[in-house]
Amino acid sequence: MQDAINVDPAELAKFSDLAHHWWDTESEFKPLHQINPLRLEWINGIAPLHDRDVLDVGCGGGILADSMARKGAVVTGIDLATKSLRVAQLHALEAETPRIRYEEVAVEALAERQPASFDVVTCMEMLEHVPDPESVVKACAELVKPGGWVFFSTLNRNVQSFAQAIVAAEYLLNLLPRGTHEYAKMIKPSELAGFCRSAGLNVLHAKGLQHNPITGRYWLSANTSVNYMIATQRPAQ
Numbered sequence: 001m002q003d004a005i006n007v008d009p010a011e012l013a014k015f016s017d018l019a020h021h022w023w024d025t026e027s028e029f030k031p032l033h034q035i036n037p038l039r040l041e042w043i044n045g046i047a048p049l050h051d052r053d054v055l056d057v058g059c060g061g062g063i064l065a066d067s068m069a070r071k072g073a074v075v076t077g078i079d080l081a082t083k084s085l086r087v088a089q090l091h092a093l094e095a096e097t098p099r100i101r102y103e104e105v106a107v108e109a110l111a112e113r114q115p116a117s118f119d120v121v122t123c124m125e126m127l128e129h130v131p132d133p134e135s136v137v138k139a140c141a142e143l144v145k146p147g148g149w150v151f152f153s154t155l156n157r158n159v160q161s162f163a164q165a166i167v168a169a170e171y172l173l174n175l176l177p178r179g180t181h182e183y184a185k186m187i188k189p190s191e192l193a194g195f196c197r198s199a200g201l202n203v204l205h206a207k208g209l210q211h212n213p214i215t216g217r218y219w220l221s222a223n224t225s226v227n228y229m230i231a232t233q234r235p236a237q
Contacts, residue, residue: 005106006132007080019083022061023091032063032125035209035218039124039153039229040067042207042220046231047149049073052119055143057107057136058126062088062100069100073120077102078110111139118143124153124229127192128185134195141199147236150201153209153229157186189224201232 021027043049050072056065059077061084069075069092077100079085085102092100103110107123121144127133133154140150193203207220209227 005080006108006130006135007106008129008131019061019081019087022063022084022087029061029063031211031218034216036063036067038209038218038220039064040071042229043068043120043122043151043231044071046205047120047151049120053117054120054122055110055118057121057123057140058129059088059102060084062091062102064122064124065100065102066092066095066097068122069097073099075100076118078105078107080104080106107136107139107143111142115142116145119145119148121148121150123151127152127154127187133187133192134198137192137195137201138199141196141201141232141234144234146234148234150196150232150234151229152192152196152232153227154192155186155227156225157188158225189228189230192230196230196232201234203230203232205231 022029025033049068052073054065054068054073054075056062056068056075056077059065059079060081062077065075065077065088077085077088079088079102082104085104088102091097092102121140123136123140127136130136137152140152144150189206196203206224207229208223208225209218209229210221210223211218211227
């Protein structure tokens with residue numbers, strides 16, 4: 001049954017078609033390369049990555065997973081886009097990235113197989129691309145060890161995010177391929193926080209990601225009206 005796996009075939013096809021561009025810093029993935037250092041340092045500042053077992057859910061071509069491994073983490077990256085995973089694996093081989101592995105598996109299936117196995121779980125820019133984001137949040141909560149951290153990033157759903165993330169980024173400035181995001185799939189922070197609490201995670205930190213299209217600069221702020229990240233923790237007991 002198709003609904004047995006929490007995946008949208010159209011979304012997989014979309015990213016598979018772009019797979020060969022993942023590590024081209026001037027390609028459609030340029031924004032991900034630009035924001036990755038900000039995300040990495042924010043995560044590492046809350047949950048130091050060195051010698052931690054880390055899972056990156058929806059890893060794509062491995063941009064964040066690779067950088068976390070270079071921070072000293074033992075990283076597993078998972079995705080259901082076969083071509084993207086092959087790109088990630090090839091890059092890890094070519095760049096000789098230490099202590100990193102990739103697997104094509106659904107997060108829900110991995111949660112059944114390896115519950116409470118990771119110190120840190122990251123799920124960035126993925127929830128807005130699946131049919132059932134709450135299921136992903138629940139699986140992430142099951143995969144992290146008691147006391148461990150789970151990080152999510154996604155797009156808010158409001159008029160401003162529609163204007164900036166879709167109209168401007170995809171159609172006016174061509175920062176992203178058209179059709180990358182669908183407004184109806186965007187998730188309000190209150191909704192994501194609700195998913196987290198239902199899964200037994202405590203929401204402890206939130207950050208917004210700002211962008212100046214004229215200068216090209218990205219920075220973190222308290223403004224979560226468009227792109228935002230949250231840090232959650234599974235209670236130790």
